[in-house]
Amino acid sequence: MNKFYAVLLRSAQYVTRTSWKSRQYIREYRGIPIMNGVRSAWKKLDLEVNKRPHFYYDVKLVGKIRPGADGPAFFKFLKTYSVTTVPGSFKGGDNMMFGPRTQGGNAVAMFGGPVQTTHDDDNMVLINYAMPSHFFEGGYVFIRVFQDDVNVYAETIGFGNNNFAWFNEWFGSILFKAVMKFNIVRYNIWQPKE
DSSP states (O other): HHHHHHHHHTTOOOEEEEEETEEHHHHHEEHHHHHHHHHHHHHTOOOOSSOOOEEEEEEEEEOOOBBTTHHHHHHHHHTTTTGGTTTTOSEEETTETOOOTTTTEEEEEEEEEEEEEEEEEEEEEEEEEEOOTTTTTTTTEEEEEOOSSSEEEEEEEEEEEEEOOHIIIIIHHHHHHHHHHHHHHHHHHEEEEO
């Protein structure tokens, strides 16, 4: 298991992301080399497969409100690491290994590509935007934390108009449901009991 983990950490440096900063061309390698090549070729050839609007939605119960465990506490927990809400982003928080989510920061999903992370603290909403060279470029995932008088909930909404819409509706939905379920379990283990 430790060897597999080490390979994942090393491979996080190989996703290509290019940008201009202060009139200087920057190229970063982060992620998995094979996926980097596939994404780069796809982008260069400007291919389209099942490009159409897509949408998926899910709401999960996080748990009962109790001292130290409410909506704002769960929202803060989700912002702790980029990998918590950007699946496979071993580098996040502007290139920090297991970095936190940052406002306007970049994380890279190892297979998908670069993701811009933003958040709205007042409304407890986290926003992932699939940046250029991401397989689902232009797609969004909104994660909203809310509560009623008794319980805390997490709502996930994925949408966009991009390639592989059918795959995104199916796999994106499964992936983000699983990620949120895992986060809820971790959160509830670490929180004070009633």
